[in-house]
Amino acid sequence: xxxxxxxxxxxxxxxxxxxxxxxxxxxxxxxxxxxxxxxxxxxxxxxxxxxxxxxxxxxxxxxxxxxxxxxxxxxxxxxxxxxxxxxxxxxxxxxxxxxxxxxxxxxxxxxxxxxxxxxxxxxxxxxxxxxxxxxxxxxxxxxxxxxxxxxxxxxxxxxxxxxxxxxxxxxxxxxxxxxxxxxxxxxxxxxxxxxxxxxxxxxxxxxxxxxxxxxxxxxxxxxxxxxxxxxxxxxxxxxxxxxxxxxxxxxxxxxxxxxxxxxxxxxxxxxxxxxxxxxxxxxxxxxxxxxxxxxxxxxxxxxxxxxxxxxxxxxxxxxxxxxxxxxxxxxxxxxxxxxxxxxxxxxxxxxxxxxxxxxxxxxxxxxxxxxxxxxxxxxxxxxxxxxxxxxxxxxxxxxxxxxxxxxxxxxxxxxxxxxxxxxxxxxxxxxxxxxxxxxxxxxxxxxxxxxxxxxxxxxxxxxxxxxxxxx
Amino acid sequence: xxxxxxxxxxxxxxxxxxxxxxxxxxxxxxxxxxxxxxxxxxxxxxxxxxxxxxxxxxxxxxxxxxxxxxxxxxxxxxxxxxxxxxxxxxxxxxxxxxxxxxxxxxxxxxxxxxxxxxxxxxxxxxxxxxxxxxxxxxxxxxxxxxxxxxxxxxxxxxxxxxxxxxxxxxxxxxxxxxxxxxxxxxxxxxxxxxxxxxxxxxxxxxxxxxxxxxxxxxxxxxxxxxxxxxxxxxxxxxxxxxxxxxxxxxxxxxxxxxxxxxxxxxxxxxxxxxxxxxxxxxxxxxxxxxxxxxxxxxxxxxxxxxxxxxxxxxxxxxxxxxxxxxxxxxxxxxxxxxxxxxxxxxxxxxxxxxxxxxxxxxxxxxxxxxxxxxxxxxxxxxxxxxxxxxxxxxxxxxxxxxxxxxxxxxxxxxxxxxxxxxxxxxxxxxxxxxxxxxxxxxxxxxxxxxxxxxxxxxxxxxxxxxxxxxxxxxxxxxxxxxxxxxxxxxxxxxxxxxxxxxx
Numbered sequence: 001x002x003x004x005x006x007x008x009x010x011x012x013x014x015x016x017x018x019x020x021x022x023x024x025x026x027x028x029x030x031x032x033x034x035x036x037x038x039x040x041x042x043x044x045x046x047x048x049x050x051x052x053x054x055x056x057x058x059x060x061x062x063x064x065x066x067x068x069x070x071x072x073x074x075x076x077x078x079x080x081x082x083x084x085x086x087x088x089x090x091x092x093x094x095x096x097x098x099x100x101x102x103x104x105x106x107x108x109x110x111x112x113x114x115x116x117x118x119x120x121x122x123x124x125x126x127x128x129x130x131x132x133x134x135x136x137x138x139x140x141x142x143x144x145x146x147x148x149x150x151x152x153x154x155x156x157x158x159x160x161x162x163x164x165x166x167x168x169x170x171x172x173x174x175x176x177x178x179x180x181x182x183x184x185x186x187x188x189x190x191x192x193x194x195x196x197x198x199x200x201x202x203x204x205x206x207x208x209x210x211x212x213x214x215x216x217x218x219x220x221x222x223x224x225x226x227x228x229x230x231x232x233x234x235x236x237x238x239x240x241x242x243x244x245x246x247x248x249x250x251x252x253x254x255x256x257x258x259x260x261x262x263x264x265x266x267x268x269x270x271x272x273x274x275x276x277x278x279x280x281x282x283x284x285x286x287x288x289x290x291x292x293x294x295x296x297x298x299x300x301x302x303x304x305x306x307x308x309x310x311x312x313x314x315x316x317x318x319x320x321x322x323x324x325x326x327x328x329x330x331x332x333x334x335x336x337x338x339x340x341x342x343x344x345x346x347x348x349x350x351x352x353x354x355x356x357x358x359x360x361x362x363x364x365x366x367x368x369x370x371x372x373x374x375x376x377x378x379x380x381x382x383x384x385x386x387x388x389x390x391x392x393x394x395x396x397x398x399x400x401x402x403x404x405x406x407x408x409x410x411x412x413x414x415x416x417x418x419x420x421x422x423x424x425x426x427x428x429x430x431x432x433x434x435x436x437x438x439x440x441x442x443x444x445x446x447x448x449x450x451x452x453x454x455x456x457x458x459x460x461x462x463x464x465x466x467x468x469x470x471x
Numbered sequence: 472x473x474x475x476x477x478x479x480x481x482x483x484x485x486x487x488x489x490x491x492x493x494x495x496x497x498x499x500x501x502x503x504x505x506x507x508x509x510x511x512x513x514x515x516x517x518x519x520x521x522x523x524x525x526x527x528x529x530x531x532x533x534x535x536x537x538x539x540x541x542x543x544x545x546x547x548x549x550x551x552x553x554x555x556x557x558x559x560x561x562x563x564x565x566x567x568x569x570x571x572x573x574x575x576x577x578x579x580x581x582x583x584x585x586x587x588x589x590x591x592x593x594x595x596x597x598x599x600x601x602x603x604x605x606x607x608x609x610x611x612x613x614x615x616x617x618x619x620x621x622x623x624x625x626x627x628x629x630x631x632x633x634x635x636x637x638x639x640x641x642x643x644x645x646x647x648x649x650x651x652x653x654x655x656x657x658x659x660x661x662x663x664x665x666x667x668x669x670x671x672x673x674x675x676x677x678x679x680x681x682x683x684x685x686x687x688x689x690x691x692x693x694x695x696x697x698x699x700x701x702x703x704x705x706x707x708x709x710x711x712x713x714x715x716x717x718x719x720x721x722x723x724x725x726x727x728x729x730x731x732x733x734x735x736x737x738x739x740x741x742x743x744x745x746x747x748x749x750x751x752x753x754x755x756x757x758x759x760x761x762x763x764x765x766x767x768x769x770x771x772x773x774x775x776x777x778x779x780x781x782x783x784x785x786x787x788x789x790x791x792x793x794x795x796x797x798x799x800x801x802x803x804x805x806x807x808x809x810x811x812x813x814x815x816x817x818x819x820x821x822x823x824x825x826x827x828x829x830x831x832x833x834x835x836x837x838x839x840x841x842x843x844x845x846x847x848x849x850x851x852x853x854x855x856x857x858x859x860x861x862x863x864x865x866x867x868x869x870x871x872x873x874x875x876x877x878x879x880x881x882x883x884x885x886x887x888x889x890x891x892x893x894x895x896x897x898x899x900x901x902x903x904x905x906x907x908x909x910x911x912x913x914x915x916x917x918x919x920x921x922x923x924x925x926x927x928x929x930x931x932x933x934x935x936x937x938x939x940x941x942x943x944x945x946x947x948x949x950x951x952x953x954x955x956x957x958x959x960x961x962x963x964x965x966x967x968x969x970x971x972x973x974x
C-alpha cells in the first residue's frame with residue numbers, strides 16, 4: 001500500500017483542480033503564500049516560481065521511507081575539461097545542484113561506481129556529506145560488468161568502495177546493476193554462484209543495506225525468473241528499478257525497447273515499489289519534432305514538454321520515485337515545478353499521450369539515451385554523439401530518402417555540416433571497425449555497428465550524391 | 472582615365488584570383504577558374520598555344536598590361552607600393568622613384584636559367600622565380616589560413632545560432648619548407664615593391680622579361696613629347712618601373728607595364744599613351760648587380776618536422792566504466808617507394824614537367840589529401856597522402872583547378888577508372904592479427920570493391936577475416952589507408968604508380 005504524503009492536503013486538491021499554472025495565484029488567494037524562490041527561467045517563457053515545501057512524497061509498507069517522487073539520477077553530472085582535456089566532474093556545480101535539490105525537497109540520489117567514468121560516486125558523496133545523513137536516501141549499484149570483475153572479492157570490494165566514496169556507514173538502496181544480459185545463467189554466474197547475493201542479503205540483515213533490489217534491461221527472461229524466485233521466497237526484492245515512459249509503455253517489446261507496461265504490472269501484482277529510470281528517455285521525449293511539441297504545448301501551454309513524461313511515470317501508484325539525470329539547474333527547476341506537487345494524469349490525458357507516442361513512433365530514430373555505457377569505444381568513435389546527431393536530423397526532417405526530395409539540398413547541408421560539428425571527423429561512423437565491443441553494454445540493445453554502418457552509408461550517399469539511386 | 476580602367480580591372484583580377492586560392496567551397500572555381508588559366512606561365516606549361524598567342528598579341532598591341540592587370544603578383548606589388556608611397560618623408564611621398572637603367576644582363580641571365588631549369592626538369596628552381604607560383608604560395612600558405620580562421624569564427628557563430636550558412640574547415644600547415652619559402656618570397660618582393668616599385672618585374676620575373684621583349688614593338692605606347700617636356704621629372708619620379716628617362720626623352724618599353732601613373736602627373740601635357748608607328752627607338756642598356764636570388768635558394772634544404780610516435784590503441788579496460796573518449800593517435804605518413812600523384816596527373820613526369828607549384832590544387836583539395844612536396848626534385852609541387860583524409864570518389868577539384876595541365880581535367884565518372892596506385896597490406900598492423908579483433912573496415916569502404924575479406928586460416932572458415940587486395944581493381948584512392956583503425960601506421964597503405972593507368 002502506498003499513500004501520498006503532503007503538507008496541506010486541501011490545498012493540494014485545490015491546486016489539482018486549478019492546475020499548476022495557477023499555483024502561485026491560488027496560494028496567495030488562500031492567504032498562506034508558501035515559501036518560494038523566485039527564479040529566472042532561461043527558456044525565456046516566463047519567470048515562474050520554484051516551489052519549496054510542496055514536493056510529493058511516496059511511502060510504501062516495509063520501506064519505512066518517505067521518498068520524493070523526483071529522484072536525482074547521478075549519471076549525468078556536469079563536467080569540465082581538466083588540464084589534460086579529460087572531462088572531470090564540476091564539483092562546485094554538483095554541490096550547488098544537490099543543495100538546491102535538497103532545499104526543494106528532493107531526497108533520493110541514485111548513482112553507480114561506473115557513472116561519469118567512475119567519478120560519480122565520489123562527487124555525489126562529497127556533495128551529500130555536507131548534509132545530515134538522515135536528510136537523504138542514497139542508492140548505488142553493484143556494477144561488476146566485466147566478467148573479470150565478477151569474482152567474490154572484486155564484487156564485495158566494489159560494494160565497500162561505494163560506501164567509502166559515498167562517505168556513508170550504510171546504503172539506503174542497493175541494486176544489482178542491469179540484470180538481463182546473459183539471462184538466468186548470466187544472473188547466477190554474476191551474483192549467485194560466487195556467493196555475492198547471499199553476502200549482500202546478510203549485509204541487509206546487518207542494516208548496512210537498508211533495501212536490496214535490482215535494475216533491469218534487456219530480455220525479460222532473467223526478470224521473470226528473479227520475480228518468481230521472489231515469490232518462492234528464495235530472494236526478497238525490496239524494490240525494483242525499471243525503464244518506464246509512455247513510449248515504452250505503448251510500444252514495449254517491439255524491437256529494442258522494453259515492455260514497460262508488462263514490467264510494471266508484474267511489480268504491481270507483487271506490491272514491489274518501482275523506481276523508474278529513463279522516464280524521459282535521456283531527453284528523447286523532450287527533444288521532439290515541432291508539431292509534436294506544439295501538440296503537447298497546446299494542451300498545457302505553460303508546462304514543459306518534459307513535464308508530460310514525468311507526470312506519466314509518476315501517475316502510477318506503485319512508483320516510488322522517478323529518476324532524472326539533471327545536468328543543468330533549469331532541468332532540476334522544471335522537474336521540481338512538475339512534482340511540487342504532482343498533478344496526476346487524467347485518463348484522457350493518458351490516452352492523449354498514447355496517441356502522442358504513436359506520432360513519435362513514426363520517426364525512425366535510434367533508441368539511444370546517451371547513457372554512455374558503450375563508451376569509450378576503443379577505436380575512438382563517439383557513438384552517442386553520432387546516434388544523437390542522426391536522431392536530431394530525423395526529428396528535424398533532415399534525413400532525406402532520395403536526392404529528388406524537395407528539401408534535399410538544405411537537408412543534406414544540415415546533416416553533413418551538423419555531423420562535422422557534432423562529431424570530429426576521426427570519431428565518425430566511417431571509422432567503426434565492427435569489433436562490436438560496444439553492443440553488449442547497450443541497455444537499449446541497439447546493434448551499434450549495424451546502425452553506424454547504416455548512418456555511414458547514408459553519409460556516403462549524401463557526399464557522393466547517390467542517395468536513392470540504388471533503391 | 473587609362474589609370475582608372477587599369478586599377479579597376481587589375482583589382483578585379485586580383486580579388487578574383489586571390490579568392491580562387493582562398494576558397495574551399497569550390498564555388499570560386501566554377502566561375503573564376505579561367506583566371507588561373509590565362510596566366511602566362513601556366514598557359515605555356517599547358518601548351519595552351521591559343522592563350523599564349525592571345526597574351527603575346529595583347530602585349531604587342533598595348534604593351535605589358537598583362538603585368539599590371541592580369542598578373543596577381545604585379546597587382547599585389549602595386550598595392551604594396553601604394554602603401555609604400557604613403558610612408559617616409561614628404562619628398563619620398565611625392566616622388567618615390569627615379570629612373571634607372573635596365574639591368575639587361577641580370578635579366579636575361581635569369582630568364583636563361585629559368586628556361587634551362589624548366590626544360591632540364593629542375594622545376595623547383597623555376598618555381599621559385601615564376602610570378603604566378605610566387606603569388607600562389609603567398610596566397611595559399613599565408614592568406615588562406617587567415618581566411619579560413621575568419622570563416623571558422625563565422626562558423627562558430629553560425630553553430631551557435633543553429634545556422635548552416637558557414638561550416639568549419641580545417642586549417643593545417645601542410646609543409647614547413649613551402650611556408651618558409653612563401654614567407655621569404657613575401658619579404659623580398661614586399662621590400663622591393665615598397666621601396667623600388669617594380670624591380671622584381673623588371674629584373675627577376677621571367678615572364679616580365681619575355682613580355683618586355685615583345686612590348687618593345689607594341690603599337691600603343693607611352694610617348695614623351697620632347698617639345699613640351701620641361702624635364703621636371705615628375706613622371707619619372709612616379710614611375711614604379713623606373714623606365715622614363717626624361718634626359719634622353721625616352722621610355723624603356725621593355726620595362727613599362729602600362730600602368731598609366733605617369734599620365735596623371737604631367738603638368739605640361741607632355742606624356743601620352745598613343746598609337747606609335749613601328750620603328751621607334753629602344754633605350755640603351757646598363758648593368759649593375761641587384762638583389763640576388765641566393766636567399767631564395769638557401770632555403771631549399773630546410774628539414775621536416777618530427778612526428779609523434781610510439782602510441783598504440785588502448786584496449787577496453789577490465790573495469791568497464793561508462794563514458795569518455797579514447798584518445799586519438801594521429802596517423803603517420805607511411806614510406807611510399809613511389810609517391811602517389813593526384814588523379815589526372817598522368818604520370819610523375821608529366822606532373823613535374825608541367826606544374827608551376829602555384830598551390831592552387833592544394834588550396835582546392837577539400838579532403839586534406841594534397842600538400843606541397845618537400846622533396847628537392849618536386850619541391851612545392853602537390854604530393855598525395857592520406858593521413859588526414861582520402862581522395863574521395865566524388866571529388867575532382869584539383870583536376871578542375873589546375874591551370875597548367877599538370878593535372879588534366881577528369882570527370883567524376885572517370886575517377887574510378889584512374890588508377891594512381893594500389894593498396895599494400897601490412898600484416899603486423901592488421902587488427903585481426905594485432906588485437907585479435909574482427910574488422911574489415913577497409914573492405915567496407917573501398918569504392919571499387921577491390922578488397923575481399925578472407926579467413927586468416929584458409930582451413931578454418933571461422934577464423935578472423937583479413938583483407939586481400941585485387942591490385943588490378945584498386946585505384947589507390949586511400950580510403951582503406953585513411954579509415955584503417957590501426958594507428959599511427961595503417962595496416963594497409965597505397966603505393967603509387969610512376970604512370971597512372973586508365974582502365
